[in-house]
Amino acid sequence: xxxxxxxxxxxxxxxxxxxxxxxxxxxxxxxxxxxxxxxxxxxxxxxxxxxxxxxxxxxxxxxxxxxxxxxxxxxxxxxxxxxxxxxxxxxxxxxxxxxxxxxxxxxxxxxxxxxxxxxxxxxxxxxxxxxxxxxxxxxxxxxxxxxxxxxxxxxxxxxxxxxxxxxxxxxxxxxxxxxxxxxxxxxxxxxxxxxxxxxxxxxxxxxxxxxxxxxxxxxxxxxxxxxxxxxxxxxxxxxxxxxxxxxxxxxxxxxxxxxxxxxxxxxxxxxxxxxxxxxxxxxxxxxxxxxxxxxxxxxxxxxxxxxxxxxxxxxxxxxxxxxxxxxxxxxxxxxxxxxxxxxxxxxxxxxxxxxxxxxxxxxxxxxxxxxxxxxxxxxxxxxxxxxxxxxxxxxxxxxxxxxxxxxxxxxxxxxxxxxxxxxxxxxxxxxxxxxxxxxxxxxxxxxxxxxxxxxxxxxxxxxxxxxxxxxxxxxxxxxxxxxxxxxxxxxxxxxxxxxxxxxxxxxxxxxxxxxxxxxxxxxxxxxxxxxx
Amino acid sequence: xxxxxxxxxxxxxxxxxxxxxxxxxxxxxxxxxxxxxxxxxxxxxxxxxxxxxxxxxxxxxxxxxxxxxxxxxxxxxxxxxxxxxxxxxxxxxxxxxxxxxxxxxxxxxxxxxxxxxxxxxxxxxxxxxxxxxxxxxxxxxxxxxxxxxxxxxxxxxxxxxxxxxxxxxxxxxxxxxxxxxxxxxxxxxxxxxxxxxxxxxxxxxxxxxxxxxxxxxxxxxxxxxxxxxxxxxxxxxxxxxxxxxxxxxxxxxxxxxxxxxxxxxxxxxxxxxxxxxxxxxxxxxxxxxxxxxxxxxxxxxxxxxxxxxxxxxxxxxxxxxxxxxxxxxxxxxxxxxxxxxxxxxxxxxxxxxxxx
Numbered sequence: 001x002x003x004x005x006x007x008x009x010x011x012x013x014x015x016x017x018x019x020x021x022x023x024x025x026x027x028x029x030x031x032x033x034x035x036x037x038x039x040x041x042x043x044x045x046x047x048x049x050x051x052x053x054x055x056x057x058x059x060x061x062x063x064x065x066x067x068x069x070x071x072x073x074x075x076x077x078x079x080x081x082x083x084x085x086x087x088x089x090x091x092x093x094x095x096x097x098x099x100x101x102x103x104x105x106x107x108x109x110x111x112x113x114x115x116x117x118x119x120x121x122x123x124x125x126x127x128x129x130x131x132x133x134x135x136x137x138x139x140x141x142x143x144x145x146x147x148x149x150x151x152x153x154x155x156x157x158x159x160x161x162x163x164x165x166x167x168x169x170x171x172x173x174x175x176x177x178x179x180x181x182x183x184x185x186x187x188x189x190x191x192x193x194x195x196x197x198x199x200x201x202x203x204x205x206x207x208x209x210x211x212x213x214x215x216x217x218x219x220x221x222x223x224x225x226x227x228x229x230x231x232x233x234x235x236x237x238x239x240x241x242x243x244x245x246x247x248x249x250x251x252x253x254x255x256x257x258x259x260x261x262x263x264x265x266x267x268x269x270x271x272x273x274x275x276x277x278x279x280x281x282x283x284x285x286x287x288x289x290x291x292x293x294x295x296x297x298x299x300x301x302x303x304x305x306x307x308x309x310x311x312x313x314x315x316x317x318x319x320x321x322x323x324x325x326x327x328x329x330x331x332x333x334x335x336x337x338x339x340x341x342x343x344x345x346x347x348x349x350x351x352x353x354x355x356x357x358x359x360x361x362x363x364x365x366x367x368x369x370x371x372x373x374x375x376x377x378x379x380x381x382x383x384x385x386x387x388x389x390x391x392x393x394x395x396x397x398x399x400x401x402x403x404x405x406x407x408x409x410x411x412x413x414x415x416x417x418x419x420x421x422x423x424x425x426x427x428x429x430x431x432x433x434x435x436x437x438x439x440x441x442x443x444x445x446x447x448x449x450x451x452x453x454x455x456x457x458x459x460x461x462x463x464x465x466x467x468x469x470x471x472x473x474x475x476x477x478x479x480x481x482x483x484x485x486x487x488x489x490x491x492x493x494x495x496x497x498x499x500x501x502x503x504x505x506x507x508x509x510x511x512x513x514x515x516x517x518x519x520x521x522x523x524x525x526x527x528x529x530x531x532x
Numbered sequence: 533x534x535x536x537x538x539x540x541x542x543x544x545x546x547x548x549x550x551x552x553x554x555x556x557x558x559x560x561x562x563x564x565x566x567x568x569x570x571x572x573x574x575x576x577x578x579x580x581x582x583x584x585x586x587x588x589x590x591x592x593x594x595x596x597x598x599x600x601x602x603x604x605x606x607x608x609x610x611x612x613x614x615x616x617x618x619x620x621x622x623x624x625x626x627x628x629x630x631x632x633x634x635x636x637x638x639x640x641x642x643x644x645x646x647x648x649x650x651x652x653x654x655x656x657x658x659x660x661x662x663x664x665x666x667x668x669x670x671x672x673x674x675x676x677x678x679x680x681x682x683x684x685x686x687x688x689x690x691x692x693x694x695x696x697x698x699x700x701x702x703x704x705x706x707x708x709x710x711x712x713x714x715x716x717x718x719x720x721x722x723x724x725x726x727x728x729x730x731x732x733x734x735x736x737x738x739x740x741x742x743x744x745x746x747x748x749x750x751x752x753x754x755x756x757x758x759x760x761x762x763x764x765x766x767x768x769x770x771x772x773x774x775x776x777x778x779x780x781x782x783x784x785x786x787x788x789x790x791x792x793x794x795x796x797x798x799x800x801x802x803x804x805x806x807x808x809x810x811x812x813x814x815x816x817x818x819x820x821x822x823x824x825x826x827x828x829x830x831x832x833x834x835x836x837x838x839x840x841x842x843x844x845x846x847x848x849x850x851x852x853x854x855x856x857x858x859x860x861x862x863x864x865x866x867x868x869x870x871x872x873x874x875x876x877x878x879x880x881x882x883x884x885x886x887x888x
Contacts, residue, residue: 029734038635125593125594125598126593180649196730222829226833229716229720230728235728398846400579400846403585439599
């Protein structure tokens with residue numbers, strides 16, 4: 001009895017691939033690399049916090065499996081004809097996990113919190129654009145903007161609603177509620193063992209209906225290799241694999257493939273090579289295009305991701321409506337690259353293999369942070385650029401120094417970095433010419449009046465179809481101007497134990513977890529649990 | 533041992549001297565601590581970036597205005613020396629402050645709010661587990677290294693000595709993380725002997741205290757073993773060399789000449805003297821007790837001091853960094869003091885030296 005570590009003694013004899021009808025109960029254990037500081041996401045802002053908090057708190061809206069909006073707490077929402085007012089109608093009889101009713105007052109309270117100057121959140125700006133927020137009745141919440149603001153809808157899908165009756169009068173910045181939250185989603189907090197794990201149990205008062213799995217446990221295991229050992233030993237049910245584990249280790253071990261299902265989902269970010277457009281010669285579109293042609297994206301995907309990724313040609317998730325289907329990535333064409341560089345006036349006058357113009361060699365530094373995929377990409381890029389006569393050195397930096405010392409000050413030539421594949425198409429902060437001050441996100445210095453106009457128009461347009469056309473055109477200009485070289489978007493690679501059933505495969509755009517409340521663990525396949 | 537009678541009248545005098553010496557040393561620790569903290573404060577602020585570049589620095593949804601607001605709240609917009617003054621002001625009241633990240637959790641010790649909700653401190657949670665591992669591993673090192681060192685010295689340059697030296701150096705040279713992963717695989721995946729990572733099994737809450745303690749010990753077995761292995765070489769060679777020095781001294785020859793049994797000579801006379809320098813080593817290792825290894829803690833998923841410090845540095849979470857550095861430097865100074873005192877206690881020659 002003393003040796004029982006929650007393992008199935010019969011682990012190898014159970015056939016996990018048998019199908020069973022859905023039933024409630026069981027425990028799913030996963031592993032995350034970081035421990036959240038607290039579970040109020042507007043304060044915490046870490047990925048680890050939102051991964052747990054999204055099971056506890058609800059927002060007004062959410063994204064469905066195809067990344068279109070649907071109501072979460074809201075039953076419906078309406079945009080006024082002048083596009084300045086959004087009215088949310090809440091579902092009836094919503095309750096917090098402690099039994100108190102959830103009303104529009106809670107939503108107003110949360111909005112006030114996130115826009116309060118005393119709240120230490122970096123996410124207030126979207127919500128500060130609301131000029132009037134009102135609650136005509138307990139089920140209606142209405143916000144009015146000074147002018148139409150399309151990303152507003154997305155922002156209401158991102159704001160997790162907090163309970164007024166528990167947080168009123170508290171200092172949101174250090175309230176104990178952050179480690180002992182009460183929410184309204186499928187699960188509620190059961191126990192948080194500091195530094196070890198968080199366990200959630202089903203919330204019987206869930207505003208979204210019941211989930212099937214009784215208990216979710218997230219163990220904090222910072223090391224990828226340790227996570228994988230725990231997975232092999234059947235102590236955790238799911239983890240996100242890296243390409244080597246997915247494409248090399250798993251296929252070589254049939255006993256693992258017997259127990260675990262491997263899945264692929266669209267990644268949430270893309271990796272790019274960015275130019276400092278304020279530095280010569282990157283102000284010359286021919287040079288940027290030449291570098292784009294000189295880089296072999298498929299080689300990067302095969303080498304860095306072992307084929308587990310895809311090229312992108314716009315900053316949106318492939319397969320969603322915002323992606324312009326007419327765009328294709330720049331092909332690998334070193335001849336064209338050489339030709340473009342020749343047109344731009346570069347030639348190798350001293351025979352050292354490096355091109356020059358006016359005596360200045362094409363010689364740069366690529367900066368990137370300590371991230372294996374980015375480092376490897378930089379090495380492959382270095383080699384391909386050398387073939388067309390561009391000399392590149394690589395410098396790898398720690399994140400805070402990289403951002404603080406080089407990005408903020410604009411002191412770089414080329415960077416390998418990533419942006420998220422946004423769900424909302426608004427990219428104003430990244431590409432608008434007004435966003436170039438130190439600390440803002442157009443740090444490459446992109447300046448195009450057509451793009452500026454499109455981004456402004458896109459923000460004012462709430463109609464999805466009209467918005468789509470605007471962002472297709474925007475992506476097209478980016479493609480022609482090549483201010484960055486899109487390198488790749490890697491897949492998310494979850495491995496999930498076969499005892500967990502009801503998984504939607506292949507994963508829709510929203511990812512494998514979109515229907516996790518419907519996942520279930522049949523009784524015969526569960527771990528033996530020490531009864532409480 | 534019989535002391536000459538003439539020393540007795542001086543006894544009270546020497547206790548007073550000792551006290552005076554102690555107070556002096558304690559007093560001089562204050563300016564030293566301030567100096568250390570100032571230097572560390574300046575150095576960590578030399579690194580580019582702050583909490584607003586790390587926590588949400590690259591999220592386009594987080595605006596630069598709100599980040600500027602955060603910098604003002606945390607006084608990060610003020611000159612470094614002013615920030616140091618503010619920090620010192622708090623430290624005088626033993627207030628370690630709250631973390632910039634992590635919902636402003638208290639850095640050192642728990643706080644209680646009006647409703648009686650307790651927020652545990654970050655160091656308070658990480659310290660006990662790191663201490664436990666380090667004390668266990670130090671104990672294990674001593675238990676193994678002492679006999680190894682003695683045997684080595686007694687069999688100098690013969691097969692057992694060579695074998696022991698080889699063993700401790702292999703232990704010293706092996707990369708800990710690599711051995712850790714191999715051991716985890718062997719004892720946790722191939723065999724079901726030990727848990728792989730973490731501190732408690734699932735369902736540990738419902739075990740009785742004995743089963744819980746056993747469960748924790750099993751979780752600690754590998755981390756303690758791995759960290760002890762690399763420490764064996766230092767201590768065992770220290771003991772070996774100390775023994776060799778002592779064994780060649782005249783009084784050992786005298787003891788042999790008197791015809792004392794070999795065991796009495798080795799353990800009664802030689803070892804006691806050979807262990808003296810070990811006091812210094814142990815005193816110096818006191819601050820090391822509160823420092824954990826980042827790599828070991830990450831691999832074994834142990835929420836200890838090493839990981840806490842490392843994460844704080846990456847996040848530029850200044851209050852946490854300064855809190856750990858301050859406690860660490862205070863302990864270093866205390867450890868030195870304790871080592872000196874213990875030395876004086878154990879060796880009359882040193883005692884007389886201190887008094888003069």
